[in-house]
Every structure is written in structure tokens, then in C-alpha cells.
Amino acid sequence: MSEQVEHKEHEHHIVSPLVYLAILVALLVGTALTVWASYVDLGVWNPIIALAIACTKATLVVLFFMHVKYSSRLTKLTIFCGVFLFLTLIGMTLADYISRAWGQW
Amino acid sequence: MSDSPVIADGALDATAHEHPSYLRHHFESVEQQADATNFAMWLFLLTEVMFFGGLFTAYLIYRNWYYPSFVAASHQLSIPLGGFNTLLLITSSFTMAMGVWCAETRRKSGLVLCLILTFILGLGFLGVKTVEYSEKFEKHHVPSYHYSLNSFLNPDSDEAAKAAGDKPLPLDVARHTEVYFSLYFAMTGMHALHMIIGIGILGFMIFRAQAGAYTSGHVTFVENFGLYWHFVDIIWIFLFPLLYLISRH
Numbered sequence: 041m042s043e044q045v046e047h048k049e050h051e052h053h054i055v056s057p058l059v060y061l062a063i064l065v066a067l068l069v070g071t072a073l074t075v076w077a078s079y080v081d082l083g084v085w086n087p088i089i090a091l092a093i094a095c096t097k098a099t100l101v102v103l104f105f106m107h108v109k110y111s112s113r114l115t116k117l118t119i120f121c122g123v124f125l126f127l128t129l130i131g132m133t134l135a136d137y138i139s140r141a142w143g144q145w
Numbered sequence: 146m147s148d149s150p151v152i153a154d155g156a157l158d159a160t161a162h163e164h165p166s167y168l169r170h171h172f173e174s175v176e177q178q179a180d181a182t183n184f185a186m187w188l189f190l191l192t193e194v195m196f197f198g199g200l201f202t203a204y205l206i207y208r209n210w211y212y213p214s215f216v217a218a219s220h221q222l223s224i225p226l227g228g229f230n231t232l233l234l235i236t237s238s239f240t241m242a243m244g245v246w247c248a249e250t251r252r253k254s255g256l257v258l259c260l261i262l263t264f265i266l267g268l269g270f271l272g273v274k275t276v277e278y279s280e281k282f283e284k285h286h287v288p289s290y291h292y293s294l295n296s297f298l299n300p301d302s303d304e305a306a307k308a309a310g311d312k313p314l315p316l317d318v319a320r321h322t323e324v325y326f327s328l329y330f331a332m333t334g335m336h337a338l339h340m341i342i343g344i345g346i347l348g349f350m351i352f353r354a355q356a357g358a359y360t361s362g363h364v365t366f367v368e369n370f371g372l373y374w375h376f377v378d379i380i381w382i383f384l385f386p387l388l389y390l391i392s393r394h
Contacts, residue, residue, distance in 0.1 A: 054249050060239055067238075071232065074386050075224060080394060093386070094386050098382055101238060105238055106375045114180075118188065122187075122194050125191075129195070130198070130202050143210045
């Protein structure tokens with residue numbers, strides 16, 4: 041019983057402020073990048089790049105600011121389930137609209 | 146029940162109650178309590194994902210159906226203001242993460258400073274939002290009886306449309322810009338409501354932090370509020386490119 045408790049204490053990893061600073065800089069660079077990219081005509085790639093940059097920024101926030109990289113597997117699984125459900129929501133909604141009268145509303 | 150003479154076995158012993166006061170009795174240990182609370186917070190955040198997810202899905206569909214309307218309408222938003230707001234919010238996420246670190250390393254004045262900075266940055270974000278919203282009201286771009294198509298039928302009459310080099314839109318395309326603004330106000334309005342709630346809780350936390358409530362080993366409240374604040378930041382990270390940066394070339 042006490043072994044379990046000690047093992048849990050080791051899991052409480054305190055993230056260093058230097059990591060936070062690095063992530064802050066990465067997020068600010070990502071913001072500048074996405075603004076710049078919106079002024080360049082890349083055709084169909086514009087929204088894809090914008091979303092890719094946004095997803096990368098969100099992943100950095102989730103992993104480091106929200107400590108998920110240092111969290112239990114339960115936490116990681118929970119987040120994965122949430123993302124999966126959200127993608128299913130979008131996917132099934134699109135499947136409905138794409139297959140019947142797209143754009144006729 | 147409180148005047149029952151029955152006392153549980155060992156309850157009067159000095160050793161039977163050796164745990165921190167913040168450990169609730171239905172948990173085995175402080176670590177388990179923290180884990181369970183953290184898990185519960187993540188479940189709440191997932192419900193928020195579903196909540197905003199519905200709005201994002203609506204946006205996805207309407208943007209693909211009425212793309213030219215969305216492009217023209219998005220030119221009414223100011224990228225400098227939106228970009229500045231993004232910087233404010235990302236920095237506030239940084240100060241919040243630093244606040245959690247201060248709580249974990251028992252730095253009380255550091256924690257109070259970080260919470261105050263997060264508070265101020267959050268207020269700054271709402272201030273910029275107020276400026277943006279009031280401009281929308283003045284220009285009659287709020288979906289309502291008073292919605293005006295003028296900026297889209299005659300782009301030269303509107304500074305923002307003229308600066309973006311917009312051409313006059315046909316009537317039905319111009320009318321669909323109202324859909325964009327409905328989504329704009331719904332999504333940013335919901336986001337702003339979440340910010341207001343967060344700022345309110347931050348105010349409460351600043352007083353509690355000053356009283357030393359979070360720097361004596363019990364960091365759960367600050368940690369879990371941090372999760373909420375970062376989540377609101379993530380929502381904005383997606384809102385900014387989707388609403389402001391549709392097409393500027």
C-alpha cells in the first residue's frame with residue numbers, strides 16, 4: 041500500500057518555467073506564421089495550413105501548459121476519447137450533408 | 146444523527162485522523178483525490194469541446210456553402226486587433242502556467258503576481274473585444290432587423306472592404322454575410338462568456354492565494370482552474386484563424 045503511494049508521488053512532475061517559456065515563444069511564432077500565411081495565396085492549402093498551425097499550437101498547450109505529457113494514462117485516454125468523439129461529430133454531420141442536397145439550404 | 150451517543154471504533158484515538166484537512170474521507174489518499182479531481186475536470190472540458198464543437202461544425206458547413214460571403218464578411222474584422230488579442234491570451238496562458246508552478250513550489254507572492262497578471266491580460270482581451278463589438282454595432286453588422294448590406298453591395302462606402310479590395314457582391318451572396326456574423330457573435334460571444342466566468346473565478350482565487358490557501362500543499366484548485374483557462378485559450382487559438390484569416394489575398 042505504501043509502495044503504491046510512493047510510486048504516485050514520483051508521478052507528480054513539476055514542469056520547469058523554462059519549458060513554459062519555450063512553449064510561449066513557439067505559440068507566438070505560430071501566431072505570426074499563421075497571420076503571414078493568410079496573406080499568401082496558396083489556393084486550397086490556405087485553410088489546411090491554418091488548421092494545421094492551430095492544431096499544433098493547441099497540442100503544445102495541451103501537452104505542456106496543461107501537463108498532459110506528464111499526466112497519467114487515464115488522462116491521456118480521456119482526452120483521446122474526447123478528440124475522437126469530436127471528429128466523429130464532424131465526420132457524421134458532414135457525411136449527412138455531403139450525401140444529400142449539399143448547399144441547397 | 147448529530148445527537149446520537151454512538152461513536153465509531155477508534156474515532157477518539159489521536160492517531161486515527163492523521164491526514165491533511167483537505168483530504169476528503171471518501172478518498173484513500175491525497176494523490177487519489179487529486180487524480181480523481183483532475184479526471185473530473187477533464188471530463189468537464191470534454192463537455193465544453195462538444196459545446197463549442199457544435200458551433201465549429203455549423204461554421205464548417207456554412208463556410209463551405211457560402212464561401213464568398215464569408216470571405217467578404219471576414220474582411221470587416223481587424224487582424225491587428227485580433228492578433229493582439231491572441232497575443233494577450235497566449236501570454237495569459239503562460240502566466241497561468243507560471244502561477245501553477247508557483248503554487249507547486251510554494252511561492253505565495255509569485256502565485257499572487259501570476260494570478261493578477263492573468264487577470265489583467267484577461268480583462269485586456271475583453272476590452273479589445275468590446276472595441277470590436279461596438280464597431281460592429283455602429284456599422285449595422287449585427288444580425289437583426291437592422292442588419293445592413295451596404296458594406297457588401299457598395300464596398301467603396303466601407304473602409305475595411307475598400308482596404309481589402311473587395312468587389313460589390315450580388316444580392317444573395319451579400320445576404321449570406323449575415324450568417325457569418327451570426328456565427329461570429331455566437332462563437333466569440335460564448336468564448337467571451339467563458340472568459341468572464343474565468344476572470345470572476347480568478348478574482349476569487351487572488352484573495353484566497355493571498356491568504357495562503359494554495360501554497361501549503363493543496364494546489365488542486367489552481368491546477369484545475371489552469372486547465373479551464375488553457376482550454377479557453379485553445380478555443381481562441383482556433384477561432385482566430387477561422388474567423389479573421391479566411392482569405393486576405
